[in-house]
Amino acid sequence: MMYERLARFLIENLDFENVSTILEAGCGTGQLTIPFVRKVMRIKSTFKVIALDLSTGPYKGHLDVLKTRLRRERLKGLITPVNADVRDMHVIADESVDLIVSNETLCELDRNGLEKAIREFYRVLKSGGQMVHGELIQAFENNAQRLVIEANLHSLETSLPKPEWVSPFSDEVAALLHKTGFRDLTVKYFETNLSFRSFSVAMRKLKQWHVDPKFVKEHLQDIKKYGLEYPMEHLIFCRK
Numbered sequence: 486m487m488y489e490r491l492a493r494f495l496i497e498n499l500d501f502e503n504v505s506t507i508l509e510a511g512c513g514t515g516q517l518t519i520p521f522v523r524k525v526m527r528i529k530s531t532f533k534v535i536a537l538d539l540s541t542g543p544y545k546g547h548l549d550v551l552k553t554r555l556r557r558e559r560l561k562g563l564i565t566p567v568n569a570d571v572r573d574m575h576v577i578a579d580e581s582v583d584l585i586v587s588n589e590t591l592c593e594l595d596r597n598g599l600e601k602a603i604r605e606f607y608r609v610l611k612s613g614g615q616m617v618h619g620e621l622i623q624a625f626e627n628n629a630q631r632l633v634i635e636a637n638l639h640s641l642e643t644s645l646p647k648p649e650w651v652s653p654f655s656d657e658v659a660a661l662l663h664k665t666g667f668r669d670l671t672v673k674y675f676e677t678n679l680s681f682r683s684f685s686v687a688m689r690k691l692k693q694w695h696v697d698p699k700f701v702k703e704h705l706q707d708i709k710k711y712g713l714e715y716p717m718e719h720l721i722f723c724r725k
């Protein structure tokens with residue numbers, strides 16, 4: 486449900502008139518890719534999508550899951566899964582993409598990686614092309630959101646090098662984008678409306694996110710009392 490709404494949010498805030506090649510950076514198993522592409526199909530008849538992911542560490546095998554889903558959903562002709570690193574996308578030619586989309590991918594990179602990725606995005610995007618990056622914000626509105634942010638900081642996932650943030654702040658990303666040459670920067674906020682109030686579901690999520698059992702033990706009472714809730718997302722839109 487959240488990805489359906491996020492896909493709609495993207496469609497409402499992007500201009501598809503001159504878009505024929507879309508790159509999704511860090512597509513994972515296609516959680517956003519598939520609802521997004523289905524919605525683009527309603528407004529455009531000819532376009533193609535490169536679904537790029539490193540598919541390693543905690544995300545090993547995710548691109549294979551995507552491939553299976555694409556076969557099942559008959560989207561193989563439209564979406565091409567590519568196993569590559571956003572910090573070095575040599576498989577993608579200069580100025581070959583009209584739109585770059587990513588969701589919760591920049592948070593996987595450290596500062597150096599983020600700079601490299603932004604330079605790569607600039608290289609592959611056509612002049613006048615659009616780009617949008619979505620990330621969970623690090624500010625919390627209540628205790629359930631505070632728990633999600635803190636749990637994230639105590640994740641034992643083996644994404645290396647480990648970034649110093651849960652998500653990079655939108656101001657930091659905006660400054661880097663601007664320095665690289667992107668223009669028309671706008672930040673919008675998306676209400677994720679995703680919460681896990683039931684204790685057992687919250688515990689299952691913390692396990693899935695590989696949160697340090699020590700953190701979970703120390704916060705058991707709060708998890709029982711508040712559950713977990715995603716904070717809002719910021720989406721940074723810009724053009725080359």
Ligand SMILES: C[S@@+](CC[C@H](N)C(=O)[O-])C[C@H]1O[C@@H](n2cnc3c(N)ncnc32)[C@H](O)[C@@H]1O
Nearest residue numbers: 511512513516538539540544570571588589593
């Ligand atoms: C938190 S998941 C988000 C997945 C999906 N975009 C979503 O919104 O649910 C982060 C994704 O970024 C991918 N990723 C992490 N580092 C990457 C890198 N350097 N290059 C390409 N993909 C990367 C991971 O494999 C994973 O699929």
